[in-house]
Amino acid sequence: MLTIPGTGRRVHYRRCGRGPALLMVHQSPRSSAEYEPLMRQWGEHFTCIAPDTPGFGLSDPLPGQPEIADFADALCETIDALGIGCCPAYGFHSGGIILVTALKRQPHRFRALAVGGYAIWSEAEMRIFGERYLPEFHPAPYGEHLAWLWNRMLEQSWIFPWFDTREEARLPGAHADVARVAQAVMEMLEAGNAYQAGYGAVLRAPRDIPPADAAVPPCLISAYAGDPLQAHIDRLGPMPAGWEARKVATPAEHQDASLAFLRRHGGDAPCPPIAEDAHEGWVALQGGLIHWKGARGADRLVLHAPASEMADPEPGTLALDVPGHGQSDPFDDLQGAIEATALALGAEAILWPAPPPGDPERLYPDMTPDRFGAYLQRAWAIARVEAFFAPWYEASAAHAIPLDAAALEPPALQRRARARIVAGDAARRWHDTLSTIKGETG
Template sequence: MIMRHILTIPGSGRRVHYRRCGLGPVLLMVHQSPRSSVEYEPLMRQWGAHFTCIAPDTPGFGQSDPLPGTPEIADFADALVETIDALGIEACPAYGFHSGGIILVTAIKRHPQRFRCLAVGGYAIWSEAEMRLFGERYLPEFHPTPYGEHLAWLWNRMLEQSWVFPWFDTREEARLSVAHADVARVAQAVMEMLEAGNAYQAGYGAVLRAPRDIPPPEAPVPPCLISAYDGDPLQAHIDRLGPMPAGWEAHKLATPAEHQAASLAFLREHSGEAPCPPLVEDAGEGWVPVEGGLIHWKGTPGADRLVLHAPGCELVDPEAGTLVIDAPGHGLSDDFEHPRAAVEEAALALGAEAILWPPPPQGDPALLYPDLAPDRFGNYLQRAWQVARAQAFFAPWYEANAAHAIPLDPGVLDPGALQRRARALIVAGSSARRWHDTLVHINGETR
């Protein structure tokens, strides 16, 4: 099972979310931008047979706090070392793909003693002209708009980045051979971008501005493998690397599977046998494993009350002396076929004395929870946005008439608030109806 944890960095108070899976020596895994550590879950399940895979969300992405100001690549590299310091990890092997590799190469130049080896998937060596192009157009501002127009841009931005590179270059010369219309992949990238918001500019911008020099041949650095497969736009950059330090090598490979196999073999060859340190995580937030998955919680274990939220909503911070959880299938909790059993098992594991089940929302559940499954054209994003807007005007939201009007609150119609509600609805998806039916059943029992 892949476990999830929150860690607060001593001194700065910066919160870092990380995933952990497997047994054996530690392998640090750094994701690309603007993604999060979730992109490594399939690879962590495979490589967990050989390593304890630890994949943090880099600052400003996923569930990790951003760095202050306008950070540069050295700040991201140092933040990564701060994280492994806080985790008690000594020298370890590390893997990074694209911008994750840029962060790692910067880190190994600044802190070579903290790594045993690196494996990098694609390393960019941009020309000055390319850098200018990226600087002008690659990272536009990304803010929610009142009527959700930004969602149409976001869907196409994430979809078409596999068609042309850079994503905005629609010349025939910019076409990629790996073009796809994989709805699940695009939808996941969209959700991660919605999570990061405009903070994506800081993390991604630092990578694009980073100096493109690898360590000089005489540098005393650990070994590194750089590889890129056919269709990766960075494969051609293998030819731009120039002379490298002893123990560094670069290869063009045919497929993603070959890249992953070569990376794993290199990491195993140079990893050493240092054991994984004991788990480090915050005391006030985490994930509790129950049968079938993980439940996200905040508060004080052993509290007298476990408080639950309504279907399709977000978790709110707990009051003193309480626990709160994301309902099954909502927020950061996994989905479960039997939500009640999952909640009761989580309450028992967390030592909660009582569960406060909320009443189900008023309205017809067949209308309250429309189909928000991702589709080929991204229409589900606009459906969720329109529901979030209607919720500010009417209760239930689908009864758009004077008899069901509710007082208007400008804060509820703020684009940021709309985006949080729309995203919560999309995350919940069909789980919202299942949670609604669970609450109907439980409230019927207590009458």
């Protein structure tokens, strides 16, 4: 996590690997999480740095109604805050649009670009997108927005655009990969309606590359069979010296070609040290990362209940996402990971919460993503009922709790439902750990 000087805008990024810095810009409406597997591969050659673009993942949105130039300039601000200097960069789809715009505005920032698919929409296509592609996305009181979201993310691999059900709109790479759809759904839930700003700016961006006589760094644009943007390779027109457009057969061939191009032009200067934010970050332990917020060196470390995530800590305290919850990786030894994190952050006292009342077998039903997205509705229903009863599965007058209208507001429901889904099986293990700790301490 880093803070942009002057504006205070917060930018979350992922980092992996060694060697020269490589900037990686994700597509919309996703986050840098989509690059984790690729970063592990390319990390053998580069220090891969993938920020969440504004309004996506954990990064703050830009104010007002930003356009593509604002996103490009925000990316350059991120480069400055990271202190990585002139570097090569990779972007897929809308990530490539942001990068090419940044290169046109500030070419000295980049050594080279590799882009996966570059859209050159016709006026007729732009009208279609403008009318239907980016509907408002707000949580609904009873979770009906989740049914739309699941099917929209799934069917975008079947037809493009996602709402065009003509046979001519079919894609050859259709899938029903539950894990892929579930990841995209969670990223959309993180972005919320802010997705309109980021995705809309990309769709409204001028559809041009630098003119053929422009003095700009080299660039490779490639697209694989099945990518709806492969046909757009033929629309690019004349390109500057050092620019190349290529159709390839598979996603792997696109990635291999991009990596080879970036290695050829990326230089060999090691990535400089990157300063970490003083009030939020990740503690690296053997086996994973633990996400924390607060005042490093504070005496008290505050922990949240199972199936939830950390709240913003009070002044003078620390908080973290328990392993397997929120942004923290899962660990087999939850207590050991928490104690090691407290030691690394300088906290002397750990405030262990009491486990919630109820039968653990019933408190934490299965949240594994399924083919039809039913787990989303299950999590949402629990988020609603736990505002009425404790434990939530006892819907009776004897177990009624005082009603809090704020707990039934759709954004609050969405936060709780999403936290429960993320925690999954870790929620039960955290409950059992707390029961053991509380039993030992009386």
